[in-house]
Amino acid sequence: MNRTTLLLIGALAGGLVLGGCQTAMKETSASAQPVAAQGPYDKPGFQVEVDDGRLWVLKPGQEKSGKHVTLIGAGPQGMTLRALDQDTALEYLAAKPGFEVEIQEGRLWVLKPGQEKSGKHVMLIGAGPQGMTLRALDQDTALEYLAAKPGFEVEVQEGRLWVLKPGQEKSGKHVTLIGAGPQNMTLRALDMDSALEYLAAKPGFNVEAQDGRVWVLRPGQEKSGKHVTKIGAGPQKATLRGLDIETLDAYLAYRP
8 A cells, every 4th residue: 555545544534533523513512502591471382472561372373463362460470461362361371380271162171191081070160260160080180280380299198288399208297287278178398488488379479488478579589688578468377578569469469
């Protein structure tokens, strides 16, 4: 093999190695791209937009229109909600992680993944958003749906509701709040602050229980020594704290 042949083989090998490096660099760059943060009003399957203090809710492919439905005070933080039709608005309000929801003739079907609607089911009249009748295959599914809130794991056990933060596990050492849960269920949590945070949680607000008091903040706000207080206004008559009275009034006025 002469010198010219050796140089040609070396150049080809070098080109292959370089090409491999370039491919790897492109893949690394693509995987490192930041993921857009989820907004406080986002829900899978919907596009949302705040327009002049009102929340537009659209399904993919839909566009805002002068012909729409309006639900005053139904959105997060008590915002007026707008959608192209009633079913879209209600499905948005009803959507919760871990459940499939469907509006049928003004009634709300709630199913866990893999379940299918059946003539054999339970009904909770007026229990859904906007006073909708709720249908589910069994009582526990209906109650777990009503109890579900972001940031908590819930489990209905013998008619009682366990509320846990991620990473917590049920324990014989816990607090019990009789009748405090949805449908007057007894509520169990590992400590009182966890129970208060669960009860205080409302869409569009950040809440934090601290020594039996509940901080209420809008997205982007942070706790401060300069704040206002409403004694006994929170769940279980807990004192509420917020940066301004408008936030606390909006929080108290909003009924999810």
